[in-house]
Amino acid sequence: MSTVTTDPHAHAEHDHHHGPAKGLKRWLYTTNHKDIGTLYLLFALTMFFIGGAMAMVIRAELFQPGLQIVEPNFFNQMTTVHGLIMVFGAVMPAFTGLANWLIPMMIGAPDMALPRMNNWSFWILPFAFSILLLSLFMEGGGPSFGWTFYAPLSTTYSNDSTALFVFSVHIMGISSIMGAINVIVTIMNLRAPGMTYMKMPLFVWTWFITAYLLIAVMPVLAGAVTMVLTDKYFGTSFFDAAGGGDPVLFQHIFWFFGHPEVYIMILPAFGIISAIVPTFARKPLFGYASMVYATASIALLSFLVWAHHMFTTGMPVFAELFFMYCTMLIAVPTGVKVFNWVATMWRGAMTFEVPMMFALAFIVLFTIGGFSGLMLAITPADFQYHDTYFVVAHFHYVLVTGAIFSIMAAAYYWLPKWTGHMYDETLGQWHFWCSLISVNVLFFPMHFVGLAGMPRRIPDYALQFADFNALISIGGFAFGLSQLLFVWLVVKCIKGGEKATAEVWEGAEGLEWTIPSPAPYHSFTTPPEIK
């Protein structure tokens, strides 16, 4: 990639700049990309545990057949809000947090391009999620129609918490769009001199493309929830056949948003893995340009595959085949990526610190999730798999061992840069191995019960699924508890530990490793020169 010259005197000047304000106001009023990145990451971690607690309720109920712990209506609220929180509250803000912290440091910019909007886009998020979470305490409970809020479940058959759900999704959408605009403007306008597009680190590239996806589809989601709102309260009939509408139209609009959304949650992960693997293989990334083009092709194809979520709605055969082949086509650029990561490691001088372990686990387990995705893409097979635990297994492999593992990898990789201390390697390895084993005990058997016909989103199940479900629940509890190790590790790393050098990792390349650890409050106030 790019070689860098930095002025050794530039860093000494940082002490002259004003530091952060003190106390709560620092965080409320901050326009500093590092502060806002930290806020996003801590918010995402909090949401990860809240959404995780809901998953624990689900797994506790499913530990045994029959209804033991919660009412079916509450169970449905748990599956719904678990999904919403994890997608919009944990994964997306975590990636936005990483973007805030890293993009300016990676492209040699002093801050994000629109710092005030940056503050705004973070601080509306806690309100969105407070509204969503507090709606659970309304009479009749919170949203219980699944995170996909299919009409008429969310229109005719929902309670008044739907209005709060819609409002909170609007706020989440506005926040994401503002974040995306900020990322694009930053990348387009604030790259250091000499940093051409094809010299940008892949994390920057993947986020650049993700930001466009966000701008393209979050407004469509906003439209979908608005239609649900007006159908429910203002007498429109977008999705009500009685008034000339069509409930299947909802699914088209939702998945037109929904499928690019899943790439929004995985493209930045590709960027992270493409940063980590070369560092610990001590080789430059294999096929940089092909990685960029593969990312762009995945993003474009993501707009042509939405109806593979709807094979069972009675589409004409031609449409089913079209969406099946387009979906399978996505395996090609994804395969390019996996190939490039493996080729990067080939004959590399590899070491296996925690970030690398998570990155390796990502490559293997995300690929498993990709394979089950290919199985689901096969139209006739999908009629068997649709709405079963096989689907649950599939998207948890790509989202937990994919997106979440990449976020964990990123956290370990850049924690020394953020805090100035090395994390506790032993504790990190414990966290990794506990997570790796438990996550597979949790999600792998879901493939089997799904293929055997266990439906998703049901609080009870047939007796023959009992043993597998008990095993899955044990995996779930173990995975949930393992994440406490991560919190302990992060707290420990913030409080102290071995001093981190500027470079932190022996093989690390990129501008962020040229500034001291912890990264000073203001970095690259004079842009570095990139040759």
Added chain:
Amino acid sequence: MALKHQPVVVKLCLLTAAMFGFGYALVPLYDVFCDLTGLNGKTSTMAATAEAAIPDKQREVLVEFIARPNNNMPWVFEPVVHKLRVHPGEIHRIDYLAHNVTGRAMTAQAVPSVSPGQAALYFNKMECFCFTQQHLTAGQQLLMPLQFYVDPALPEQFSTITLSYTLYEVDAATPVTAQTATGDNNE
């Protein structure tokens, strides 16, 4: 610095607004797409002619009639017969009863839907109360006619066609749906 950002920000905001509009544009686009493919079971709003109808006595198709007033509609609305075995190409006429049980004059519009959706392209209505709006005074009852035939070109895999009507109130304040509007134009 801000001057450099402004054009990009403006463009991205316009893109956001355009995509919000696109979400809504999917609604009419979907209707057009469904008109062409019969995907969502909406029948044509134009009266068909009987020229093409040469009955196919070898084949029988079960046509089921469903009718319901929508949730906010107080009228009684039902077909006089609920199912009919027909030969494709044969012209049939059935009546639907509408009864305005309220104490005020009301106008109603019936919206049809055919299941399975793709059969909608082969379900031809020569005369239908759904082509127009119905105006009933307080307490008035009306038998409303439907004259139809099933196109003999109906693909083999369809042996049952369900025709469903939902009746809803039309008042001046409620904008009429796109489909109703086209129906009116064709009168």
